[in-house]
Amino acid sequence: MLFFFVEILSAGCGRHSVISTGSSRELPETLSIAQAMTTFYGNFDPTKQTSTVSFSKADSVYTDGEPMTVRPLFQAFVNDTGKQSFFLLTYAVPTRDEKYYCHACAPTIGVAVFTNDQAHWVLSASNRTVTDGGSFGKPPQSIKAS
Amino acid sequence: MGEGNGETTKVLTLLVPWKKSVNLAVERIIADDDDGMCEEGDEGLPCYSNQRKISFLPSQREYFDLELTLSGTDLRASENSRSWRPRNVAGVEVLVFHEGKYLQVSRTGELTGLDHAVAARENLK
Numbered sequence: 467m468l469f470f471f472v473e474i475l476s477a478g479c480g481r482h483s484v485i486s487t488g489s490s491r492e493l494p495e496t497l498s499i500a501q502a503m504t505t506f507y508g509n510f511d512p513t514k515q516t517s518t519v520s521f522s523k524a525d526s527v528y529t530d531g532e533p534m535t536v537r538p539l540f541q542a543f544v545n546d547t548g549k550q551s552f553f554l555l556t557y558a559v560p561t562r563d564e565k566y567y568c569h570a571c572a573p574t575i576g577v578a579v580f581t582n583d584q585a586h587w588v589l590s591a592s593n594r595t596v597t598d599g600g601s602f603g604k605p606p607q608s609i610k611a612s
Numbered sequence: 613m614g615e616g617n618g619e620t621t622k623v624l625t626l627l628v629p630w631k632k633s634v635n636l637a638v639e640r641i642i643a644d645d646d647d648g649m650c651e652e653g654d655e656g657l658p659c660y661s662n663q664r665k666i667s668f669l670p671s672q673r674e675y676f677d678l679e680l681t682l683s684g685t686d687l688r689a690s691e692n693s694r695s696w697r698p699r700n701v702a703g704v705e706v707l708v709f710h711e712g713k714y715l716q717v718s719r720t721g722e723l724t725g726l727d728h729a730v731a732a733r734e735n736l737k
Contacts, residue, residue, distance in 0.1 A: 577629075596636050
């Protein structure tokens with residue numbers, strides 16, 4: 467069994483506080499998962515709670531060139547010396563086979579970082595294909611922001 | 613590494629926002645054991661378990677330095693599985709953040725057998 471322990475660092479790690487984590491769909495300061503996913507992927511199905519995307523061959527991922535279903539995996543609201551940030555982690559599996567059950571079938575991990583700029587949330591850093599993580603179609607199990 | 617073969621491996625993956633993107637800054641094996649398939653005694657595969665303690669060290673760089681301290685036991689594989697014996701392993705690796713990635717600046721002590729496979733692939737020292 468392979469476990470991934472994923473840690474997302476914000477700048478100046480150790481000098482801030484993580485004030486909200488978990489699976490809540492509604493986030494502080496009016497940013498919702500739906501808004502974040504829509505900004506990150508350009509679409510979001512509120513019924514299925516998923517986005518869709520296709521990765522290119524230029525992306526260094528296990529599966530490219532076909533529709534992928536993307537789900538929120540983890541979120542954290544971080545207060546770094548008065549500046550608020552929101553971290554969203556996602557995982558993507560092939561839409562044609564969402565069970566994606568094989569040992570090497572690691573979902574593709576995406577990360578978006580939003581910062582609160584004068585009451586507006588701005589996508590300040592993102593990468594839809596940071597890495598592949600997990601196995602048997604399941605994403606990493608232990609994740610934290612620090 | 614595989615489900616059902618009794619070996620459990622934990623991997624540390626650090627993701628870092630950097631210049632409007634998010635990087636995979638470092639990836640390291642932080643624990644490995646064969647608890648699911650070993651047996652104490654002469655008949656079965658010997659048990660081993662190793663882990664790395666993760667420490668963030670304050671620095672003036674954009675992100676803190678990273679120290680990984682290895683301890684525990686490892687199984688050195690050889691052609692004759694009856695001669696396999698667990699051995700103690702210990703070591704310290706220090707990495708610093710530079711241009712979006714963590715780079716190794718020092719390492720003392722040993723690598724585990726699993727580390728060697730990764731080291732060969734990633735050109736680690």
